[in-house]
Amino acid sequence: xxxxxxxxxxxxxxxxxxxxxxxxxxxxxxxxxxxxxxxxxxxxxxxxxxxxxxxxxxxxxxxxxxxxxxxxxxxxxxxxxxxxxxxxxxxxxxxxxxxxxxxxxxxxxxxxxxxxxxxxxxxxxxxxxxxxxxxxxxxxxxxxxxxxxxxxxxxxxxxxxxxxxxxxxxxxxxxxxxxxxxxxxxxxxxxxxxxxxxxxxxxxxxxxxxxxxxxxxxxxxxxxxxxxxxxxxxxxxxxxxxxxxxxxxxxxxxxxxxxxxxxxxxxxxxxxxxxxxxxxxxxxxxxxxxxxxxxxxxxxxxxxxxxxxxxxxxxxxxxxxxxxxxxxxxxxxxxxxxxxxxxxxxxxxxxxxxxxxxxxxxxxxxxxxxxxxxxxxxxxxxxxxxxxxxxxxxxxxxxxxxxxxxxxxxxxxxxxxxxxxxxxxxxxxxxxxxxxx
Amino acid sequence: xxxxxxxxxxxxxxxxxxxxxxxxxxxxxxxxxxxxxxxxxxxxxxxxxxxxxxxxxxxxxxxxxxxxxxxxxxxxxxxxxxxxxxxxxxxxxxxxxxxxxxxxxxxxxxxxxxxx
Numbered sequence: 021x022x023x024x025x026x027x028x029x030x031x032x033x034x035x036x037x038x039x040x041x042x043x044x045x046x047x048x049x050x051x052x053x054x055x056x057x058x059x060x061x062x063x064x065x066x067x068x069x070x071x072x073x074x075x076x077x078x079x080x081x082x083x084x085x086x087x088x089x090x091x092x093x094x095x096x097x098x099x100x101x102x103x104x105x106x107x108x109x110x111x112x113x114x115x116x117x118x119x120x121x122x123x124x125x126x127x128x129x130x131x132x133x134x135x136x137x138x139x140x141x142x143x144x145x146x147x148x149x150x151x152x153x154x155x156x157x158x159x160x161x162x163x164x165x166x167x168x169x170x171x172x173x174x175x176x177x178x179x180x181x182x183x184x185x186x187x188x189x190x191x192x193x194x195x196x197x198x199x200x201x202x203x204x205x206x207x208x209x210x211x212x213x214x215x216x217x218x219x220x221x222x223x224x225x226x227x228x229x230x231x232x233x234x235x236x237x238x239x240x241x242x243x244x245x246x247x248x249x250x251x252x253x254x255x256x257x258x259x260x261x262x263x264x265x266x267x268x269x270x271x272x273x274x275x276x277x278x279x280x281x282x283x284x285x286x287x288x289x290x291x292x293x294x295x296x297x298x299x300x301x302x303x304x305x306x307x308x309x310x311x312x313x314x315x316x317x318x319x320x321x322x323x324x325x326x327x328x329x330x331x332x333x334x335x336x337x338x339x340x341x342x343x344x345x346x347x348x349x350x351x352x353x354x355x356x357x358x359x360x361x362x363x364x365x366x367x368x369x370x371x372x373x374x375x376x377x378x379x380x381x382x383x384x385x386x387x388x389x390x391x392x393x394x395x396x397x398x399x400x401x402x403x404x405x406x407x408x409x410x411x412x413x414x415x416x417x418x419x420x421x422x423x424x425x426x427x428x429x430x431x432x433x434x435x436x437x438x439x440x441x442x443x444x445x446x447x448x449x450x451x452x453x454x455x456x457x
Numbered sequence: 458x459x460x461x462x463x464x465x466x467x468x469x470x471x472x473x474x475x476x477x478x479x480x481x482x483x484x485x486x487x488x489x490x491x492x493x494x495x496x497x498x499x500x501x502x503x504x505x506x507x508x509x510x511x512x513x514x515x516x517x518x519x520x521x522x523x524x525x526x527x528x529x530x531x532x533x534x535x536x537x538x539x540x541x542x543x544x545x546x547x548x549x550x551x552x553x554x555x556x557x558x559x560x561x562x563x564x565x566x567x568x569x570x571x572x573x
Contacts, residue, residue, distance in 0.1 A: 435520030436520070438521070449487070453487060453488070
């Protein structure tokens with residue numbers, strides 16, 4: 021008995037091995053190994069609160085120097101990590117080992133998550149990675165974000181430590197409590213590629229901000245100004261890989277987490293919102309929030325249990341699906357009032373918002389349209405910050421059978437009468453015509 | 458005067474038509490009556506459809522087409538049994554009547570199938 025159990029366990033491991041090594045997987049979502057690439061191992065202690073919170077949430081952090089010659093994301097075709105934190109803005113030339121821009125993009129393309137932070141001395145490698153993700157850092161390598169109105173009072177001349185509070189209004193990304201304090205930011209500006217609808221700015225600069233070299237005479241107007249400057253952005257790729265890009269590495273530092281903020285022009289100091297922002301964003305990026313899965317898609321005729329292979333036009337049917345959200349520990353029922361199902365053939369013939377029972381079961385019923393053909397049940401749920409749900413299930417719809425039409429309709433009696441009177445007429449006429457002398 | 462002349466002409470026309478038609482054999486008159494009956498039935502059904510709408514459209518079509526079909530077949534029969542018609546002088550009236558019956562059977566089978 022024991023040996024058969026062991027064989028079964030071995031078999032399970034063999035079957036599940038590809039799954040275990042993949043990125044965030046719905047079968048084993050708690051398995052998260054993270055590679056952290058640093059410029060300098062001192063960052064490990066200067067950003068210790070951030071790293072400690074990740075470790076305490078169950079992530080295995082593997083710290084490496086970004087120019088370590090033994091760096092590898094994958095071995096024998098399997099990825100060794102589920103996510104990558106790139107806190108190495110000034111790594112010059114090439115990353116260490118066999119890691120390059122293409123390797124990191126392949127890592128993301130296969131569904132893995134990435135956190136990338138830049139600062140005032142950001143190298144071309146990091147800029148290239150960000151550009152591929154749809155985020156363009158200011159091309160002027162000397163420029164940082166300067167704001168002469170919304171800066172934190174620290175020293176009189178330095179206005180590059182800015183205070184940001186223009187956060188995106190999305191509970192799923194920032195947590196439902198919202199970010200309590202203002203966010204300290206010292207770093208470079210980026211703009212979000214307008215052609216990409218996957219990139220979302222989380223923290224944008226105030227209207228008075230601009231991107232320029234501090235303490236230098238400005239010869240040309242700054243390339244990036246005002247609210248078009250993004251400070252922190254997130255990307256959710258079509259394969260649900262998530263990327264967090266920050267123009268400031270200091271944003272994640274213990275110093276910024278703990279330092280009180282005194283905004284210029286205000287006399288009171290308040291705690292910074294950096295810690296909360298960094299932790300909430302890391303939760304989102306590592307799929308602890310907003311990752312949806314749909315299970316138990318079911319449809320049937322009203323009053324029946326089994327799923328038919330085909331519907332007839334004008335049938336009443338019921339459609340149901342269960343949607344759950346990953347919370348970092350368990351799947352919890354997802355509750356929203358905007359999940360819609362389409363009954364689709366070239367275009368949606370029926371589009372209905374589904375009701376839910378509070379336990380994640382979404383349900384609706386509707387009548388099959390009076391059109392036959394091959395339809396699909398489609399759920400295309402795309403909501404800011406949530407992984408996109410795309411379900412489709414094909415189902416044919418047939419016309420009435422010959423014997424399913426309504427018969428003996430009252431309104432048709434005159435026509436029946438006409439037809440039968442013609443038959444009788446034919447009979448009578450036949451006799452009269454034959455026997456007429 | 459002109460009006461009186463027209464009325465007179467109409468009267469003359471009708472009376473000459475009637476006298477010409479009275480020369481028609483009774484056999485053919487029976488067929489004409491049958492055709493008239495079919496056409497009136499068709500007209501009644503069309504008028505009814507105009508009042509209540511097209512809903513059981515298949516029933517309407519089969520009702521009206523059975524009348525129209527009957528009238529057409531009867532006209533065909535009339536052409537074939539008319540002695541004056543030299544085109545069918547080789548065709549015996551018995552054969553014409555058999556054709557007529559066969560066609561009617563087929564017509565009414567189709568009508569019954571389509572009536573719903």
